[in-house]
Amino acid sequence: MRQQSYLVRKGARYHFRRRIGHPACARPISISLGTADPCKARCLARRLAVKWDEVDMSMEILGGRRSLTLDEQESLFRQGLKDELARATAHITAPIGSEEPHPLLHKMMAVAYRIVMRMPVDAADLDQAVVDKVVPETWSASEKLLLDKVLRLMVSPKTVTPDEAAAALDAIAAPANEVTIRDARAHLLRGYVEAHQRAELSQHPLIEAAGDPISALLNDALVLEARRPHAATTGNGAPTVESGNRFFARITDVRFSQQIDELVEKVFADNEWQPDGNRTKHMFETFAWLTGDKAMSDYEPEDIRVFSRRMALSCSASTPRWSSATGWKRASDR
Secondary structure (H helix, E strand, C coil), X not given: CCCCCCEEEECCEEEEEECCCCCCCCCCEEEECCCCCHHHHHHHHHHHHHHHHHHHHHHHHHCCCCCCCHHHHHHHHHHHHHHHHHHHCHHHHXXXXXXXXXXXXXXXXXXXXXXXXXXXXXXXXXXXXXXXXXXXXXXXXXXXXXXXXXXHHCCCHHHCCHHHHHHHHHHCCCCCCHHHHHHHHHHHHHHHHHHHHHHCCCCCHHHHHCCCHHHHHCCHHHHHHHCCCCEEECCCCCEEECCCCCCCCCCCXXXXXXXXXXXXXXXXXXXXXXXXXXXXXXXXXXXXXXXCCCEHHHCCHHHHHHHHHHHHHCXXXXXXXXXXXXXXXXXXXX
């Protein structure tokens, strides 16, 4: 087969003539080679053809798809979820040589991955503004200290490298360029976050009732059911709902501190108590502070036990009180 030389003679001069491989440009481009010598013209044409191919390939890469489809995003998320869930549940699947993690570790790891997900992979230091934005304001000093250790020893922006993200894209036949690699890294880390949030449910009655906790944690429907407020199981494994508080049976956004006056009035009316100098109200205010002032429907019997333990460790002089005008204030500030 004759090789295409892209040479065209116009009068006494030779021209290089070739079409751009793009549907928007149908007409060929012609470039004068400035010579009438056929040998020199062929040599120049070969050089131009090589350069043309390089430019054409670069244009194809730059013009390629620079976003991920929903299916590709889901695939990357699931890959990150499975990979990190295997590590997060190693104490269950391979108990020999694997220590059970600290109860707070999954919570810390999830927040740490959310922090590095918002930072560039080549960041030399953690952006404190990002940390402050992600960490809940209700966290205690000890929780923040533990998170700092996790970020220094276990999780960094390089936890998922561009090479790993590119390999994940290649595995699902997705385009790999600067934009999609950056997005792939974020979706893998999103799967890491979800893995630790699910690992916290490993001892939930619904998960344990499934028999295989790892498969159960990968079951989206079962995890969604386990995350419902007060979800539990009966003796035969059927889901049920246990009432975590006596005042709200429905899901609500009303927080405990917003209901203190009503609760005090109800308790005194139901028990026919005499005024006690706001001591009962102060107890409710302390309960709200020590348990995080959650939505009423989120309270469970465990919160009472948490309150009792923390009260035993607290000094009455440092116990804060709630004021609608000034917020939380300690006794030493009053």
